[in-house]
Amino acid sequence: MPIIRAEIWEGRSVQQKRELVEVFTKETSRIIGCAPESVYVVIDEVKKENWGAGGQLCSDKYPDL
DSSP states (O other), X not given: OOEEEEEEESOOOHHHHXXXXXXXXXXXXXXXXXXXXXXXXXXXXXXXXXXXXXXXXXXXXXXTO
């Protein structure tokens, strides 16, 4: 039972998350040869102010994303 965890900034639409789950499931199933029903995808949404990169908060570094 593969479990895929994706941490992303909050603010993505349900459609974007739906497509991400569909693609992760399809490709994982294809690559490792398991049933799509056995693939689980967990999406954790994180506020940019709680994520740092290169010594800066992402809310400061990427204010327009």
